[in-house]
Amino acid sequence: xxxxxxxxxxxxxxxxxxxxxxxxxxxxxxxxxxxxxxxxxxxxxxxxxxxxxxxxxxxxxxxxxxxxxxxxxxxxxxxxxxxxxxxxxxxxxxxxxxxxxxxxxxxxxxxxxxxxxxxxxxxxxxxxxxxxxxxxxxxxxxxxxxxxxxxxxxxxxxxxxxxxxxxxxxxxxxxxxxxxxxxxxxxxxxxxxxxxxxxxxxxxxxxxxxxxxxxxxxxxxx
Amino acid sequence: xxxxxxxxxxxxxxxxxxxxxxxxxxxxxxxxxxxxxxxxxxxxxxxxxxxxxxxxxxxxxxxxxxxxxxxxxxxxxxxxxxxxxxxxxxxxxxxxxxxxxxxxxxxxxxxxxxxxxxxxxxxxxxxxxxxxxxxxxxxxxxxxxxxxxxxxxxxxxxxxxxxxxxxxxxxxxxxxxxxxxxxxxxxxxxxxxxxxxxxxxxxxxxxxxxxxxxxxxxxxxxxxxxxxxxxxxxxxxxxxxxxxxxxxxxxxxxxxxxxxxxxxxxxxxxxxxxxxxxxxxxxxxxxxxxxxxxxxxxxxxxxxxxxxxxxxxxxxxxxxxxxxxxxxxxxxxxxxxxxxxxxxxxxxxxxxxxxxxxxxxxxxxxxxxxxxxxxxxxxxxx
Numbered sequence: 001x002x003x004x005x006x007x008x009x010x011x012x013x014x015x016x017x018x019x020x021x022x023x024x025x026x027x028x029x030x031x032x033x034x035x036x037x038x039x040x041x042x043x044x045x046x047x048x049x050x051x052x053x054x055x056x057x058x059x060x061x062x063x064x065x066x067x068x069x070x071x072x073x074x075x076x077x078x079x080x081x082x083x084x085x086x087x088x089x090x091x092x093x094x095x096x097x098x099x100x101x102x103x104x105x106x107x108x109x110x111x112x113x114x115x116x117x118x119x120x121x122x123x124x125x126x127x128x129x130x131x132x133x134x135x136x137x138x139x140x141x142x143x144x145x146x147x148x149x150x151x152x153x154x155x156x157x158x159x160x161x162x163x164x165x166x167x168x169x170x171x172x173x174x175x176x177x178x179x180x181x182x183x184x185x186x187x188x189x190x191x192x193x194x195x196x197x198x199x200x201x202x203x204x205x206x207x208x209x210x211x212x213x214x215x216x217x218x219x220x221x222x
Numbered sequence: 223x224x225x226x227x228x229x230x231x232x233x234x235x236x237x238x239x240x241x242x243x244x245x246x247x248x249x250x251x252x253x254x255x256x257x258x259x260x261x262x263x264x265x266x267x268x269x270x271x272x273x274x275x276x277x278x279x280x281x282x283x284x285x286x287x288x289x290x291x292x293x294x295x296x297x298x299x300x301x302x303x304x305x306x307x308x309x310x311x312x313x314x315x316x317x318x319x320x321x322x323x324x325x326x327x328x329x330x331x332x333x334x335x336x337x338x339x340x341x342x343x344x345x346x347x348x349x350x351x352x353x354x355x356x357x358x359x360x361x362x363x364x365x366x367x368x369x370x371x372x373x374x375x376x377x378x379x380x381x382x383x384x385x386x387x388x389x390x391x392x393x394x395x396x397x398x399x400x401x402x403x404x405x406x407x408x409x410x411x412x413x414x415x416x417x418x419x420x421x422x423x424x425x426x427x428x429x430x431x432x433x434x435x436x437x438x439x440x441x442x443x444x445x446x447x448x449x450x451x452x453x454x455x456x457x458x459x460x461x462x463x464x465x466x467x468x469x470x471x472x473x474x475x476x477x478x479x480x481x482x483x484x485x486x487x488x489x490x491x492x493x494x495x496x497x498x499x500x501x502x503x504x505x506x507x508x509x510x511x512x513x514x515x516x517x518x519x520x521x522x523x524x525x526x527x528x529x530x531x532x533x534x535x536x537x538x539x540x541x542x543x544x545x546x547x548x549x550x551x552x553x554x555x556x557x558x559x560x561x562x563x564x565x566x567x568x569x570x571x572x573x574x575x576x577x578x579x580x581x582x583x584x585x586x587x588x589x590x591x592x593x594x595x596x597x598x599x600x601x602x603x604x
Binding site (some may be wrong): 055115142163188190202204 | 279280283285287288289291292322325426436450451453454464466468471533535536537538540547549551553561562564566570574592602604
């Protein structure tokens, strides 16, 4: 599948997804995926997946990353390539300045998507993810940051107007507040709904009983 | 119902005279034939002029992303068909390819060719449905009968291939479940020969029709720059002069093997979007003819384990669906169920442009613009 995001610089030599090369770099790079506190961090051996060890993130080197590292130092926590897709993990204090810079100076003029992930066991429970694309460079990147429950994320509406509904959906589903959003309210669920369905502690058949009883006039939606 | 509050913002405070008593807020939908489903639009009007709109969506919300977290990768596959139900094949292609990437497997060439043929057939079906209903909204009844008659031939091919007409579940993670049936190639070739003159026929009805032209020219204008800022993709973006199609920009499946053009417009109005979609149908036919001639022999399924446990990691994969960029962001925690599946729906993002496109125009144009955006509420609400 040649869906590779074309990096302006030639990819680093160890970038090709060759199983042999990856096993070697796997040991060295295993720390870089430590931010994912997945329950099964070790690939389950007995289930015999297609490859015993899958590809691992490798460092992403490009002039842009070098420039950002120079400017923000350790604020850029990770810059990796996984499955030929590039992503940055950054400190939430760099936003929205970094997003503005990516649009203005690095030509990421299209904000593809904004979404979030919930890790209830973690101290900073949420990952907020911006997927950006540059028409000029034909390149797609992800910017990822961690925020705590109740802490605000910066709104990108003034950078990309498309962020309006995308942020509203994240708010609707996760309860993440986007600071500076002009009209942050629920979008898919009704205004009076309680709870944020895509949080991991929200059950699959859970619902706002009170809302259902008052507004639909039925005991339960189940 | 608890009232959904509307906060329509007008560009500038208007002089308050007694004439402003004409300012009116009306509600369109959710049960309205021209909203293509259950879309509610609150319109702020001054006479016939639209001062602002607000969309109220979510009536079809089924929590698809939540469901995904409680199903295995394989079990979730049929659910994606229920988002954009008029282009179910595209949804399935995007999802299967995303999971394949996460698993680090590739569908075999024959499967990719079958996928391209079915996806492009589905693109034509989706555009035909769009054309019929859009023209009906504007007042031309005939194209609806023509397009539904011809779309039926595509649905028959789907039915013969996998037993379903709309929510096809045509593909599996790793390839296709079904080998093509006896006479598949002949059916597809017959369809291409059948529908090519039919597209000319639709164009004869509309392209030079004075009423059609006057109802669509300079209606719902959006420039390329505005479209990019609003994240608009698909034919709407291309009609504004941005030559960008994921099949070319970041090719997937077997698309690099085929010759085809990316039709674009200049003005970014409803008429240009109509022309772009008409040309896209022709380009799709071109791709189908090439694919069906060259379809390779071989297996249709890659080697995938019975129980799918993608390694820990995440992937974003997107395809050019008939409506625009359809993306899947999938996070795996190494178990049999995805940790998170995020769908980047083109209809949802494109609908956001409605407000900008109709401000200052007439109520009747709102209908034209909703039609030209080609939204499917199943995908907007998920």
